[in-house]
Amino acid sequence: MRVLIVDDDRFTLRLLTRQLTQLGVDGVLACESASAALTLIDGQIDSVDVLFCDLNMPGMDGVEFLRHLSRHGYRGGLVLISGEDVRVLDSVRRLASARQLQVLGTLRKPVALESIRALLQPAAAGAARAEPEFRKRYEAAELRQGVRQGQLVNHYQPKVAFSDARVVGVETLVRWAHAQDGLVFPDQFIAAAESGGVIEELTDAVLHVALRDTRSWNESGLDLRCAINVSMDNLVALDFPDRVAGAAARAGVPIAQLVLEVTESQLMHDTLSLLDIVSRLRLKRIGLSIDDFGTGFSSLAQLRDIPFDELKLDRSFVRGAGENAELLAILRANLGMARQLGLRSVAEGVETAGDWACLRDLGCDVAQGYFIARPMPADRLPEWMAEWEARRTHLVNRS
Numbered sequence: 001m002r003v004l005i006v007d008d009d010r011f012t013l014r015l016l017t018r019q020l021t022q023l024g025v026d027g028v029l030a031c032e033s034a035s036a037a038l039t040l041i042d043g044q045i046d047s048v049d050v051l052f053c054d055l056n057m058p059g060m061d062g063v064e065f066l067r068h069l070s071r072h073g074y075r076g077g078l079v080l081i082s083g084e085d086v087r088v089l090d091s092v093r094r095l096a097s098a099r100q101l102q103v104l105g106t107l108r109k110p111v112a113l114e115s116i117r118a119l120l121q122p123a124a125a126g127a128a129r130a131e132p133e134f135r136k137r138y139e140a141a142e143l144r145q146g147v148r149q150g151q152l153v154n155h156y157q158p159k160v161a162f163s164d165a166r167v168v169g170v171e172t173l174v175r176w177a178h179a180q181d182g183l184v185f186p187d188q189f190i191a192a193a194e195s196g197g198v199i200e201e202l203t204d205a206v207l208h209v210a211l212r213d214t215r216s217w218n219e220s221g222l223d224l225r226c227a228i229n230v231s232m233d234n235l236v237a238l239d240f241p242d243r244v245a246g247a248a249a250r251a252g253v254p255i256a257q258l259v260l261e262v263t264e265s266q267l268m269h270d271t272l273s274l275l276d277i278v279s280r281l282r283l284k285r286i287g288l289s290i291d292d293f294g295t296g297f298s299s300l301a302q303l304r305d306i307p308f309d310e311l312k313l314d315r316s317f318v319r320g321a322g323e324n325a326e327l328l329a330i331l332r333a334n335l336g337m338a339r340q341l342g343l344r345s346v347a348e349g350v351e352t353a354g355d356w357a358c359l360r361d362l363g364c365d366v367a368q369g370y371f372i373a374r375p376m377p378a379d380r381l382p383e384w385m386a387e388w389e390a391r392r393t394h395l396v397n398r399s
């Protein structure tokens, strides 16, 4: 394994070199500046397996250095070191990931031998040199054709009450069973659907199948609220509430079983028709949930203007919240606000027992995430519910 350390502080360079040698790394290179490092690896960037990079350096700082690494297509592992506070380290870490750099972890000075060992384990196993993921984007025309040929598939992810761990509903997550490319995820085609005028047709198709599945769960005695995702772009047609109500009636599903999770996608709207539409949806007893709350445009202004009855905390605030004081503060504030506004709160991205305990203790109402279940096809749900019942008892008794 070849490791390159970039740090302007000679003491840290020597210490890290010694620690890495102690851990059995034989090829350790050290540079006192980012520009020296760039010269050193010019043309042979692939020969470095792991790069330790200090963020605070005179001349080119760590952030600028990362930008160059990303431009050169560096694919090895990256360890960020800093004396700065954790929030700076965290934000640079996010920046690096967004630039497709493989961040193994962050270290605070003074660096402890054990933390280095823990970070290097996956790298030594060869996990660091990951191929950059290729995510194809689709055009609206191809999508429209797919929708018309019935290639959309609904998967459902359970939502569970924190109080007694009972399943209270599901969120519908659409997939596209593409003839050549296999199962395609919404982040690869929703933008095209919105900009290319396919979103209405797509939403109708998803709603239609979701209602049919809800009906069959009802018939087998499962009482689940079914949520579907709609974008603000759906809420421009004044007849939207009637179309939804009509579809529910035809499917024989009580309309109050339906929840629309609304994501904001753009800034400008015809406010009057939006208010017309959302008010009528609520008058019809259709649930309205503000999705991805706290990110993008899903904001306080919308809570003020739109009669939501559910607030979904974005997963980026939920995952690992127990170990992060900033996230805890944000969650506590948002959950308090939800309570005072009489909104049901749903935490997305509950992935571990720790996330579950943390959000439950904060008084969140409903959980959704891999800790409970991944999205699944409709016919798998009854079987999963039976399995969950066993886990549920355990989960409730333990707490």
Ligand SMILES: [Mg+2]
Pocket (backbone or CB within 6 Å): 171, 229, 261, 291
């Ligand atoms: Mg959603």
